[in-house]
Amino acid sequence: MSNEHIDEISGITTTGHEWDGIKELNNPLPRWWVITFYITVAWALAYTIAYPAWPMLSSATRGVLGFSSRNDVKNEMAAADAAKAKYVTAIQSKTVSEIAADDTLREFAVAAGGAAFKVNCVQCHGSGAQGSAGFPNLNDDDWLWGGKAEQIQQTITHGIRFAADADTRQSEMTAFADVLKPEQIAQVSAYVASLSGPVQDKSLIEPGAKVFADNCAACHGENAKGNRDLGAPNLTDAIWLHGSGEAAIAAQVRAPKNGVMPAWVGRLGETTVKELAVYVHSLGGGE
Amino acid sequence: MLDQSQVERLEAEAVNSAKTRQPLYAARKKIFPKRASGRFRQFKWLVMAITLGIYYLTPWLRWDRGPFAPDQAVLIDLANRRFYFFFIEIWPQEFYYVAGLLMMAGVGLFLITSTVGRAWCGYTCPQTVWVDLFLVVERAIEGDRNARMKLDAAPWSARKLFLRVSKHAIWLVIAVATGGAWIFYFADAPKLLSEVVTGTAAPIAYATIAVLTGTTYVLGGLMREQVCTYMCPWPRIQAAMLDENSLTVTYNDWRGEPRSRHAKKASAAGQSVGDCVDCNACVAVCPMGIDIRDGQQLECITCALCIDACDSIMDKLGRERGLISYATLADYNANMAMATSGGTGPVNPALVRTPSGSFADGLAHFHLGKIFRLRTYIYLGVWSAIGLVLVYSLLTRERLELNVLHDRNPQFVTLSDGSIRNGYTVKLLNMIPEPRTVEISLHDLDGGEMSIVGIDQPASRSFSIPVEPDRLKMLKVFVRQPVEQIRKPAQSFEFRIDDTASSETAEYTATFNAPENSR
Numbered sequence: 001m002s003n004e005h006i007d008e009i010s011g012i013t014t015t016g017h018e019w020d021g022i023k024e025l026n027n028p029l030p031r032w033w034v035i036t037f038y039i040t041v042a043w044a045l046a047y048t049i050a051y052p053a054w055p056m057l058s059s060a061t062r063g064v065l066g067f068s069s070r071n072d073v074k075n076e077m078a079a080a081d082a083a084k085a086k087y088v089t090a091i092q093s094k095t096v097s098e099i100a101a102d103d104t105l106r107e108f109a110v111a112a113g114g115a116a117f118k119v120n121c122v123q124c125h126g127s128g129a130q131g132s133a134g135f136p137n138l139n140d141d142d143w144l145w146g147g148k149a150e151q152i153q154q155t156i157t158h159g160i161r162f163a164a165d166a167d168t169r170q171s172e173m174t175a176f177a178d179v180l181k182p183e184q185i186a187q188v189s190a191y192v193a194s195l196s197g198p199v200q201d202k203s204l205i206e207p208g209a210k211v212f213a214d215n216c217a218a219c220h221g222e223n224a225k226g227n228r229d230l231g232a233p234n235l236t237d238a239i240w241l242h243g244s245g246e247a248a249i250a251a252q253v254r255a256p257k258n259g260v261m262p263a264w265v266g267r268l269g270e271t272t273v274k275e276l277a278v279y280v281h282s283l284g285g286g287e
Numbered sequence: 288m289l290d291q292s293q294v295e296r297l298e299a300e301a302v303n304s305a306k307t308r309q310p311l312y313a314a315r316k317k318i319f320p321k322r323a324s325g326r327f328r329q330f331k332w333l334v335m336a337i338t339l340g341i342y343y344l345t346p347w348l349r350w351d352r353g354p355f356a357p358d359q360a361v362l363i364d365l366a367n368r369r370f371y372f373f374f375i376e377i378w379p380q381e382f383y384y385v386a387g388l389l390m391m392a393g394v395g396l397f398l399i400t401s402t403v404g405r406a407w408c409g410y411t412c413p414q415t416v417w418v419d420l421f422l423v424v425e426r427a428i429e430g431d432r433n434a435r436m437k438l439d440a441a442p443w444s445a446r447k448l449f450l451r452v453s454k455h456a457i458w459l460v461i462a463v464a465t466g467g468a469w470i471f472y473f474a475d476a477p478k479l480l481s482e483v484v485t486g487t488a489a490p491i492a493y494a495t496i497a498v499l500t501g502t503t504y505v506l507g508g509l510m511r512e513q514v515c516t517y518m519c520p521w522p523r524i525q526a527a528m529l530d531e532n533s534l535t536v537t538y539n540d541w542r543g544e545p546r547s548r549h550a551k552k553a554s555a556a557g558q559s560v561g562d563c564v565d566c567n568a569c570v571a572v573c574p575m576g577i578d579i580r581d582g583q584q585l586e587c588i589t590c591a592l593c594i595d596a597c598d599s600i601m602d603k604l605g606r607e608r609g610l611i612s613y614a615t616l617a618d619y620n621a622n623m624a625m626a627t628s629g630g631t632g633p634v635n636p637a638l639v640r641t642p643s644g645s646f647a648d649g650l651a652h653f654h655l656g657k658i659f660r661l662r663t664y665i666y667l668g669v670w671s672a673i674g675l676v677l678v679y680s681l682l683t684r685e686r687l688e689l690n691v692l693h694d695r696n697p698q699f700v701t702l703s704d705g706s707i708r709n710g711y712t713v714k715l716l717n718m719i720p721e722p723r724t725v726e727i728s729l730h731d732l733d734g735g736e737m738s739i740v741g742i743d744q745p746a747s748r749s750f751s752i753p754v755e756p757d758r759l760k761m762l763k764v765f766v767r768q769p770v771e772q773i774r775k776p777a778q779s780f781e782f783r784i785d786d787t788a789s790s791e792t793a794e795y796t797a798t799f800n801a802p803e804n805s806r
Contacts, residue, residue: 141702142703
């Protein structure tokens with residue numbers, strides 16, 4: 001080049017660009033840098049050919065490798081299912097008691113059931129299955145409909161007072177506000193409360209026992225221990241679904257709350273219901 | 288005895304000398320290190336044999352640990368999260384032993400550097416060792432320095448192609464063997480070898496081999512000294528570790544200068560003449576492409592090959608060895624002061640010699656005592672202290688452990704009889720490769736009883752639990768306390784495990800929660 005200019009201080013040619021007397025030195029780029037740059041360019045081009053990249057009118061090029069993140073997810077799910085398959089088949093072919101008795105299967109079912117519980121059950125029963133007023137605590141040893149693994153499975157499968165399922169657990173406590181006089185309700189409430197703790201007015205207990213025998217014993221039993229066939233709770237223990245104490249008992253006698261739980265088998269399938277049953281059974285109260 | 292004019296002068300240029308240093312964007316100038324021979328070269332061969340031997344052979348050593356653990360002496364079992372080192376087995380939570388070893392390596396490096404300079408770089412660094420190995424191959428195939436330079440400058444021919452292909456092929460074989468040896472540290476070596484050969488090993492094994500083959504070939508064969516000069520941070524850190532009492536490879540100007548090819552003529556003319564005959568032997572052997580006579584430089588890895596090269600020339604000339612030698616800066620400065628009359632004039636080697644030609648009495652020489660100074664004592668002390676702590680903790684560490692995690696959701700459950708139940712996840716760690724049965728028991732909780740999920744036994748204060756060898760056993764434990772015996776909302780109590788056979792025990796203090804109004 002005829003107009004090549006060499007910087008006097010550094011002895012390096014300049015690019016000819018000049019700003020306010022400052023000229024740009026024409027230092028070559030480091031070779032490794034140039035090589036790396038061309039490799040990245042080549043890589044980028046190859047990448048756009050191999051993977052979906054170039055936008056077209058209505059979609060984009062699919063790439064010669066046929067990669068799709070949806071397929072990846074599908075494959076990963078299939079792989080996960082395949083990995084679980086041997087446990088799932090075993091769970092399908094065994095009863096819940098058999099599953100609970102087998103260390104490996106129980107561990108698997110507890111993990112799977114725990115996951116299903118977190119999605120489907122925590123809304124009512126709480127994230128620790130501890131329940132709340134009106135929603136039973138599944139950790140304790142008090143069961144309205146039975147705490148054996150099979151009974152729990154039955155409850156989850158068909159629900160409680162769930163109209164859409166013919167095999168649902170069914171019972172209904174009468175509203176005694178129309179049947180009993182207010183003082184009778186006070187008496188029977190005092191009697192029931194006295195079965196598990198102290199009451200304020202002990203004189204109410206004796207007449208209350210008579211009211212109980214006439215009206216309540218049919219379902220709750222003569223000794224008030226409840227009846228699981230009817231989902232009638234044990235009234236002598238420390239666990240109160242709708243609150244403890246005379247006032248809460250009286251409220252329940254006057255206008256009982258009858259909780260509803262949906263049937264889950266249609267939605268979750270047999271296997272998940274079994275896993276849930278094993279999980280709930282393992283929470284500590286299982287019989 | 289040779290006259291100095293008979294010493295061949297090598298056409299060697301120090302490509303990495305500060306004087307001629309190329310800008311960073313310029314292409315690398317190739318270095319063709321000449322073969323050196325002498326004490327340090329011998330020592331380096333020995334170090335190379337030992338370090339390569341350790342690297343390649345260690346995975347093949349066997350160590351019997353019984354039927355429940357692998358028999359490979361050194362094994363990093365990532366899949367099962369175990370690290371085996373001869374009689375030591377480390378679980379992941381004991382990784383601090385490795386951290387301790389790394390600290391010892393760090394302080395050890397301080398110690399070594401403060402005493403003998405960059406000995407790590409010059410002798411034992413894998414980069415140095417593999418470059419040395421690759422140079423052996425290069426020399427065997429293409430010849431020594433001059434032959435290699437000639438070949439490099441020659442146009443392509445069948446012979447050149449053949450030599451180059453053979454060299455790179457052998458380098459690649461070494462690189463594959465290097466990458467290949469690495470993976471054997473992570474799985475049973477004989478089994479993995481047969482898997483690798485038959486193509487049935489895990490993809491990660493092949494990927495690891497490929498990556499390490501690539502790095503070995505590129506770093507050791509192609510990049511060589513550039514790795515030390517441009518990529519490695521250590522030279523720059525190490526330079527800060529040196530002090531005036533550290534040994535480094537030093538050109539002793541005080542006896543070498545003024546260097547001259549024509550000493551006789553010069554001394555006849557009344558000029559002072561040093562021992563250096565400017566033969567460039569030190570430059571020709573340097574794998575880093577520097578001229579040690581320029582003084583201490585960042586690039587110098589102190590491989591000491593220039594000492595060997597210079598010593599052999601000095602032997603030929605009948606002069607004392609050590610024109611280039613391991614010396615401390617303090618000694619060098621003292622001798623320089625002597626040779627320059629306290630820095631007032633140019634170097635006059637006559638000042639450091641007696642009239643008869645031997646060295647003057649006042650010259651500073653290195654002696655072993657100089658290694659022992661406060662700094663090295665401190666490094667040695669710290670290094671030994673860490674080592675002793677590690678050994679002590681290794682000898683007294685627990686091989687039976689207990690971890691307890693209290694359920695938080697719910698914290699407690701009221702049962703139908705009013706008693707309170709708490710749930711715990713209990714982990715029993717049997718850290719020996721033998722099965723054993725441990726007794727888990729409950730202490731300091733009035734009336735407390737436990738039941739364990741999956742163990743069909745009535746509630747009790749203790750259970751016998753079989754634990755598999757070298758495994759963690761996880762138990763879901765429910766502890767129940769009658770309401771009358773609950774003393775406060777949060778009671779501390781103990782889980783204990785006992786192995787009656789070995790009389791090992793482990794304890795864990797846990798909390799039992801109860802509602803405020805439970806009594």
